[in-house]
Each structure stands twice: as C-alpha cells, then as structure tokens.
Amino acid sequence: MKLVETVTGLHNALDACGQGKKVGLVPTMGALHAGHASLVRRCVADNDVTVVSVFVNPTQFNDKNDLKNYPRTLDADCKLLEEVGADIVFAPSVEEIYPQADTRIFDFAPLDTVMEGVHRPGHFNGVAQVVSRLFDIVKPDRAYFGEKDFQQLAIIRRLVSDYGYHIEIVPCPIVREADGLAMSSRNTLLTAEGRQHAPAIHRIMQDSVAFASAHTVDETRRFVEDGLAADGYLRAEYYEIVDGRTLQPIADWQETDYAVGCVAVFCGDIRLIDNIKYKG
Ligand code: PAF
Numbered sequence: 001m002k003l004v005e006t007v008t009g010l011h012n013a014l015d016a017c018g019q020g021k022k023v024g025l026v027p028t029m030g031a032l033h034a035g036h037a038s039l040v041r042r043c044v045a046d047n048d049v050t051v052v053s054v055f056v057n058p059t060q061f062n063d064k065n066d067l068k069n070y071p072r073t074l075d076a077d078c079k080l081l082e083e084v085g086a087d088i089v090f091a092p093s094v095e096e097i098y099p100q101a102d103t104r105i106f107d108f109a110p111l112d113t114v115m116e117g118v119h120r121p122g123h124f125n126g127v128a129q130v131v132s133r134l135f136d137i138v139k140p141d142r143a144y145f146g147e148k149d150f151q152q153l154a155i156i157r158r159l160v161s162d163y164g165y166h167i168e169i170v171p172c173p174i175v176r177e178a179d180g181l182a183m184s185s186r187n188t189l190l191t192a193e194g195r196q197h198a199p200a201i202h203r204i205m206q207d208s209v210a211f212a213s214a215h216t217v218d219e220t221r222r223f224v225e226d227g228l229a230a231d232g233y234l235r236a237e238y239y240e241i242v243d244g245r246t247l248q249p250i251a252d253w254q255e256t257d258y259a260v261g262c263v264a265v266f267c268g269d270i271r272l273i274d275n276i277k278y279k280g
Contacts, residue, residue, distance in 0.1 A: 001082045003089045006096055007137050013088045014049065014138075021048035025140035026086075027131060030054040031071035031185035035175035037084050039144040042172055044085040051138050052081050054091040059102060060126030066271075071188050090138070102129045108155050108162075111247050115262055116151050116273070119237055124155050131156055135165055142168045146175075148182050150262055150275045154247055174274075176202065182274045194268040197233040201265050204228060205276040208261065212278050217241050217250055220261075220278075228265060237264040237271070244280055253279065 002013045014023065024047030026039045032054075043050045054077055061067035074091055081089055106128040111117075117124055135143070145153050157169050175183045180202035181195075190198060204227035212220040221241055228236040240249050244258035253259060258280030264273045 001086055001089060003078060003091060005091055010090050010137065017049045023047060023049045023051060023138065023140045025134065025138045025143045026052045027134050027143065028052060028054055029056045029185065030077050031073050031188065032077045032080050033183045033185065035146055035183035037080060038175050039146060039172045040081060040084045040086050043144050046142060050086045051088045051090055052086045053134055054089060055097060057126060057130040058094060059129050060123050062120045062122050069189065071185055097130065097133055104129055108158050111154050111158055114247050115238060115240055119264060127152055128159050132159060135167060140167055142170050144170045144172055147171050148174045148274065150260060151247060184272060186270050186272060189270050191268055194270060197231055198267045198272060200231045200234060201263060201272065201274050205261055205263065205274065209276060209278060217253060224261065235266040237266065239263045
C-alpha cells in the first residue's frame with residue numbers, strides 16, 4: 001500500500017499500477033471504522049486498484065468547532081487500510097485539494113433544500129466541491145459511499161448525472177454496532193452517557209417500522225419524535241419520512257414505493273444521523 005500526499009504523487013502511483021486497470025475510489029474523512037472497512041473491502045473486490053482518500057474537507061463544515069474537533073487518526077487509518085487491502089491512500093493537504101479557493105456553487109434543488117440541507121447550510125455545496133475535485137483527480141471507474149449519509153448519496157448521484165461523470169456510484173449498507181448504533185467517526189466523540197443513550201435512535205426507528213404497518217405517515221413520524229423525546233437525553237433536530245428518490249416528505253404511504261425515515265439527533269453535543277427503510 002502506498003501513502004501519497006500530492007496530486008502528482010497520486011498520478012505516479014496510479015501510473016505505476018499499469019494501463020487499463022479498473023480504479024475504485026472510497027472518499028473518506030478518516031477516523032476510519034468498520035463501516036469504512038466494508039466500503040473498502042467491496043471496492044477491493046470490484047476493482048483492480050483501490051484508492052482511499054483521507055481528507056477532512058473544510059468546505060463542508062458549517063460549524064468551525066465541528067471542523068476543529070473532527071477526529072484525525074491517519075496512522076491508525078493506514079493500518080486498517082493495509083489490512084483490508086487498499087492499494088493507495090491519498091491524504092492531501094487543503095492546499096493540494098484547493099490551490100485556489102473553490103467558489104463553485106452547486107444547485108441540487110430540491111434534493112439539497114430539505115433535512116441536512118436546511119440544518120447545515122452550505123454542507124452539500126462543500127461535499128460536491130470536494131467529491132468533484134476527487135473525481136477529477138482520481139478519475140475512478142467506481143466510487144463507494146455509505147447509505148448512512150442517505151441524502152449525500154442522492155446528491156452525489158445527481159452530481160454524477162448533472163456533470164456527466166462516467167463513474168458508477170456504489171451504495172453500501174449501514175454497518176451497526178452490536179447494540180444497533182450506526183457506525184460513525186463521530187461516535188468516538190460521544191461521552192460515556194451519550195454512548196449509552198445513542199442506540200435508542202435505531203431502536204426507536206426500528207420499532208416504528210412495525211408501528212407503520214397499521215398507522216399513517218404522520219402517526220409514524222410522531223411515534224419516532226415522541227420516542228426520542230421520551231429518552232430525555234437525545235434531542236432530535238428533525239425526523240422526516242421521505243420518498244427515497246426525491247427526498248421530499250410524503251404524506252401518505254401510497255405516494256411512493258420507496259419510503260425512508262431520516263433523522264438527525266443531538267446526543268449531548270454530538271450530532272448523529274441515521275435512517276431506516278419503510279418501503280422499497
Ligand atoms: O461522507 C464523508 O465522509 C464525506 O462527506 C465525503 C464524501 C468523504 C466528502 O468529504
């Protein structure tokens with residue numbers, strides 16, 4: 001496995017792999033866990049060359065403290081990546097990714113005008129900036145993204161179709177801890193008390209799937225909101241039940257064959273997201 005920090009270094013490492021190879025990209029912000037490992041394993045199985053980028057992208061953080069506190073663990077990340085068979089780790093500086101300030105404005109309406117788009121203004125613009133830069137630099141055949149960031153995945157598919165990238169986007173299922181908590185780099189920031197309460201998020205959403213079979217969308221949404229409020233420690237920012245393709249809230253189960261519940265919850269000071277499929 002080769003660790004490179006510059007665009008030139010990356011291109012040299014790719015050239016050294018030879019012509020005509022299928023290249024898979026797993027974009028990450030580091031602080032890797034078993035969820036990332038599953039993306040990389042899938043990428044290694046599908047492609048000749050696996051590139052994993054490790055870059056904490058400043059342009060997607062709407063909160064300076066969140067950027068400052070984001071965990072950075074490159075040595076441990078490289079160990080994990082070596083074990084799961086990555087070929088190239090691309091860990092560039094901010095200057096390498098953005099030699100000039102990136103002033104591009106993307107418009108993915110209505111996908112980016114709901115949920116995270118409302119509560120983290122500018123977040124998806126920053127994600128689109130960095131992902132398009134990585135696509136342009138690495139030129140992968142396939143790119144791998146986790147379904148935990150459900151809205152991000154929809155927006156990246158749209159980026160690919162709007163800008164004509166010849167890249168197959170491969171979605172990968174959420175990986176959970178034994179108690180149901182969705183794996184996230186942010187979980188390491190939870191306090192002991194937060195870690196005890198966090199599994200309630202998935203438990204309540206899972207209970208709501210059974211509840212939904214005999215209740216309306218509105219009742220199901222309230223079931224989750226009330227369940228989270230009853231925990232007493234968790235503070236939901238939103239819970240939306242949306243069409244999984246348009247990401248617009250639905251009012252009736254019959255409106256779509258693909259219904260997904262998406263949540264953002266403050267667990268103490270740490271903001272976690274998760275989602276669950278009702279239909280589709
Ligand atoms: O999902 C993430 O970790 C990030 O948003 C991504 C896709 C690596 C872009 O910085």
